[in-house]
Amino acid sequence: MASLTAGNRRPVRLADIAKAAGVSHGTASNVFSRPEIVREEVRERVRAAAEAMGYGGPDPKGRLLRAGKVNAIGVATAEPLSYFFDDPFARVMMAGISQACDATGAGISLVSAANNEQLAWNIQSALVDGFIVFCIEGGSRLVELARERKLPFVALDLDSEDGSVAAIGVDNIAGAGVAARHLTDLGHRRFAVMALPFADNRTGLVSAEQVRAATYAGTRDRLTGYFRELSRVGVDISKVPVYETANDVASTKAGLEIIFASDTPPTAILAMSDRIALVALDWLSARGLSVPDDVSIVGFDGVPEAAVSEPPLTTIAQPIAEMGRLAVRAILESNGPVSRHQLPVELIVRASSASPRD
Amino acid sequence: MASLTAGNRRPVRLADIAKAAGVSHGTASNVFSRPEIVREEVRERVRAAAEAMGYGGPDPKGRLLRAGKVNAIGVATAEPLSYFFDDPFARVMMAGISQACDATGAGISLVSAANNEQLAWNIQSALVDGFIVFCIEGGSRLVELARERKLPFVALDLDSEDGSVAAIGVDNIAGAGVAARHLTDLGHRRFAVMALPFADNRTGLVSAEQVRAATYAGTRDRLTGYFRELSRVGVDISKVPVYETANDVASTKAGLEIIFASDTPPTAILAMSDRIALVALDWLSARGLSVPDDVSIVGFDGVPEAAVSEPPLTTIAQPIAEMGRLAVRAILESNGPVSRHQLPVELIVRASSASPRD
DNA sequence: AGCAAAAATTGAATCGATCCAACGAAAATA
């Protein structure tokens, strides 16, 4: 009566119960997969044998090999697994992915590890029909690993400039342009950019050279979008500080510290993610600066949290859930040519942006 | 040059490249799994053949059968997949599960479906080493399904009274008692209980009889805890309305509507989940009732949202993440006797509870 | 060169199922 639940040894296979029931393994298999084609008497005999021997039904491990399809898609990141449940952007994305998977009956496998080696192994050994790759930090490495599996996969965020990988993303240049335009229209002329990573494991003020060498095309594109608009209204972009964060609290605060140490601090902040923008909101309020009276902020992403911050955040909303849904469909119907989708973004004006005071 | 990424036909197996490289499949296998034991020259030859033929490494589907272990644990619910990313309780739980999985290198498979039949199939065919079963609505069915797989599994929430299933939960009776005690100490004597489901697919005011017939022991235990304390201070528990919600917005509001239609509305609400409590907060404020001046509320669970509500919610906090971590460990080290853990809860006093006005 | 020990390689067996062509028995038709 001790450990019945937990599986001790369980060497009971379909073949065992077939023998016990006195039928061939072919028939035994049919009892489980197409019960209607086997005579009732035999069916019951086999079922009884299964019951008696504690057989838990055909082992999916065995079936899998023959069937070929796992019926699950893998979602990969180079972050700890908890990223999927902690990060607002990831959560909305996963909600979209979930919807599409529910609709088709596919399962979801979370394939992820912060550790490089572990990550490689996890991707190599993931039992999935395809991958959806979150191209955040470590994206290029991840895409490479996924590609090596030779399974269908799609990259989220058109970070990759490599046209041979399927990808789903937004027009970062245009989106950033709209964000900047919103602020220039309000009359702002003194800006700072709080950027996403241009390359792995680095933070700090960024030189034009570093931008050119960016690993992450998406980050560079957003900056291009910002600068294009700022130039248009005559702002000297070489004077606009660009601080590269790791999209986390610590580096963002460090960046703000530096930027607001200036004699002529910005009246407007262009944040490349809502995450950064929300941290900035906190930091500014702690610092006694009012948003939007002293400083305006525009974020990027459109996560739900941005709608309920204090003050609510003006941002460039991506159709995050829709991107997730599209990604699943791209995997499951992966035929035809490599699909690259570019979805529209939308400026959502809330209370974090207003005309500058002076 | 069209669809290179997506897998067209890929009948290239380890055996193929072995033949191409002129070695046995045993050696070819070693090249990938224990490269150090094969002579460099041979190793390179095999690698080159693999590269040339577009071989993506040993197929985990094949390896799996031999290895026996999937190295992933399944998390099961009878909800749509998006539940994992939407529900606050689930998210904290998943964060705990993630941590433990990260630490051991195990993957996570989300096994879930609202549809009954789909759910059964998903559980039967899930490629996992064990299940963690979320015993929310539909929990009993789920436990049954999981048990049939004859894999290690642990139920979250000691809902099941069946001592043969491993389970992790809190002392619901004691927790509910503490919640009630907090309110009676403040001087409250007029109560209403907003309950979790006692059985599937039913909402409304609950009779003592229905409580006795409850499918969900956890719900019944919490009610027992509440009533035990209320009785202690002389409240007539037969007069305390108990409204069974589906732990969602609609049924909770419907219940409040009924409860506050009374001539002698309660001065304190005992909510069996933070979710319910938070909805109540909204509803009361919309109704022009002040919390805690007009009505006090105590929740149950201790989800993060409870700390930032308006007003912040007094609640009975479960060690949610810790429960998740324990569950993973229970699966992975599933040996020895069936483990049943009962974790302590903690009263967290915030601004939603105060002495009654009169 | 000759022999023993060490290293590399082979190939059959195995993991647990599903599929399917072939076959035997029962039912329908002539």
Added chain:
DNA sequence: TATTTTCGTTGGATCGATTCAATTTTTGCT
């Protein structure tokens, strides 16, 4: 009763790898 259909059952082949005892090759030593 003979002949054709239909239905149920069988058992070998297959999915794609890993493992390991046996064998061959290489290395080391005298």
